[in-house]
Amino acid sequence: MGYTVDFTDVSTVGLESSPVADALAGLRANEARFLKNKFDHVLVVEPAADAADTVAWVANILQTERDIVIASPVLEASAFDVDRLHLAYLFYRSGLSINVMYDRDDPKKRAVGFKLSEGMDVPDELAEKFKFAKQRSKLAGTIRGSYFAFKADYPW
Incomplete structure (x- = not known):
């Protein structure tokens, strides 16, 4: 069963095992607000165990494009289509x-x-490969983010 992320009443549901659960919940709510404002889409997440295909799809892109394997376990995931876009969140x-x-x-x-919750260190697997810019969020505090573009096909 999925959890509908509420960006007006931020909750740590599903994220309780994170040492930065409150900040991660704020980051998740920030993403939900972005999706609602940009695409009029409601973010629904599910436990990683129920979203194995999404987790594997993202892991394949990371491994193939940049030789990145994230050490931390995935708690939640979401994947959906909006317009011509396929979007996935872990x-x-x-x-x-x-x-x-x-x-x-x-x-x-x-x-x-990539977005880092307030209070977390840059993961070792990303530290040497990316520089992170800071942004402020009412829901998530200080978020540090980075990204990379790719052109290869990764059917889902």
Whole structure:
């Protein structure tokens, strides 16, 4: 059963095992607000065990494109289509959030984004490969983010 993320009443449901659960919940709510404002889409997440295909799809992109394997376990995931885009979100126990935007028609509009919850260190597997910019969020405090673009096809 999925959990509908509420960005007006932030909850740690599903994220309790994270050492930065409150900050990760704020980051998840921030993503939900973005999706609602940008695409009029309601973010529904499910436990990683119930979203194995989504977790594997994102892991394959990370491994193939940048030789990245995230050490922290995935707590929750979501995947959905909006317009011509396939979007996937993963939320990790460490406080990391990864999203993939995959335009099936335009390879120039494909990217992987990383966001770090307030209070977490940059994961070792990302530290040498990316620089992170800071942004402020009312829901999530200080978010650090980075991304990379890719053009290869990764059917889901």
